Amino acid sequence: MQGVSNVQKTANAVIIGGGMIGCSLAYELALRGMKDIVVVEKEYLCSGATGRCGAGVRQQWGTETNAILARDSVKRFEQMNEELEYDMDIEFKQGGYLIVAYTEGEWTQFHKNVAVQKSLDIPVEMVTPEGAREIVPHLNIDGLFGATFCQTDGHANPFHVVDAYAKAARRLGVVFETYTEVTGIVAENGKVKTVETTRGNIDAPLVINAANYAAGKVCKMVDFDLPLYPQRHQALVTEPVEPTQGPMVISFSRRLYCQQTPHGSFIMGVGDPHEPKDFNINSSWDFLEDVSRQVLSVLPLLKNLRVVRQWSGLYDMSPDANPILDEVPDVQGMWVLAGFSGHGFMVGPQTSVLVAQKIMGEKCFMPIEKFGLDRFRRGELLLEPSVV
Missing domain, CATH: 3.50.50.60 (FAD/NAD(P)-binding domain)
Structure with a gap:
């Protein structure tokens, strides 16, 4: 101090x-x-x-402004150890982001998003349900319309x-x-x-x-x-296990993100649309139940993972x-x-x-x-x- x-x-x-x-x-x-x-x-x-924060880094955005900022930030993350002459490692790993669509509305929006991203030379692809399962073999593709994937998306140590x-x-x-x-x-x-x-x-x-x-x-x-306004978002981390998932998996309709860190633990969270606008950063049992339901509907293989800890942080939400x-x-x-x-x-x-x-x-x-x-x-x- x-x-x-x-x-x-x-x-x-x-x-x-x-x-x-x-x-x-x-x-x-x-x-x-x-x-x-x-x-x-x-x-x-x-x-x-x-x-x-969950410390994910993705370029797959729906607005040109966010996509440009994210695209150029990824280039900076890729060279950050060298640019900043860092004596350690920021641990930037580009395992990709797989963003899945379980509703027709999502799939329609993804077509629009990818058009924006491709116009900015972001290396994103639309994939079939079968193609998505090739990328993440334990993905539940029942009811899946498709997904988008960008290999250069990733995760760093904040x-x-x-x-x-x-x-x-x-x-x-x-x-x-x-x-x-x-x-x-x-x-x-x-x-x-x-x-x-x-x-x-x-x-x-x-x-x-x-x-x-x-x-x-x-x-x-x-x-x-x-x-x-501030909005609480909760997350959890599991015990470390052998590498089983390369990309971050996101489902907007199920409010979920889930990734495996380089150390083997899974980090995941869900957004709560009913979260009040305040500075509360306490953790809740409701979150544990909610995130468990959502993640098992998308990645059922994770059902036996043990949770090590959970925490909360605040988004600074703009209109x-x-x-x-x-x-x-x-x-x-x-x-x-x-x-x-x-x-x-x-x-x-x-x-x-x-x-x-x-x-x-x-x-x-x-x-x-x-x-x-x-x-x-x-x-x-x-x-x-x-x-x-």
Whole structure:
């Protein structure tokens, strides 16, 4: 734990949140020449949503925006150990994603999704039920319309990824203040001025809110209501067994994702459409029963696996399941990067490039305005159909 010393009094930028988004953005800004960056995290790095995520990385999205961010992030994951000169291994394994359709509506949507993905040169294929079972031999194909498969999708270790970004950022001069909670933000004359923390105040002309599910609370510190709400998602991990499943298997209609890690354990979860909008991260028996029913309907071979533990995390849900990357209205210098709706880890590497390009005055590789807050007022939402 950090000592009781105060934080430094001034910075060029303060980033709130020490997860995937905060740490990767700190690196990208420092890489582009920004000096004197401070990342403030209320606990330890990767202690929030990133450390509780399933850590899957897929490019199979229904909106062009998410597909581009994911496609380019996969390329970054593939080279991350080398790019960040990491002294360990982020454990990025590309076993693929098999996304199955048990309803006609899903299968129709998959045709639309694949058209988007192929237009972006994402190596995805539509497969028959028999073809899907060749990829995952223990898949239940009763009632299956078909599936989509992308071999370059995969899974990484979120703790190692955040550690890699943090170490690379530190080498570029970024300061990380852990166990330091933001208690207030001061703005004067329409500009952000000061970040107040439990270890002192930091004056900065640029404040970046990368606090995930707590981003709404941070925005309220400058009297702005962010259109975002927290939603609990639960997951479990089983005992390790011999390798039996290469790809992640996803069923949207059954709200399920399931993958086998490189260590042999299975990680799985289901989404609950009736989950209340609050900050509850307690675990429940209902989840264990629900995920068991759903996974056995898709992957019946797993019925005798023993559960080692379960946990919960929070999605930062936006109205259209797409991120919000924008400056807060009427508070110049305060940015918000939130609303990833459970997918910030997989699109984080390239999202941080996009935001860093914008902040540093570089040409953005795609129009960042698509992720602006104004889209909600205009009613031009980027509705993402492929969310578990």
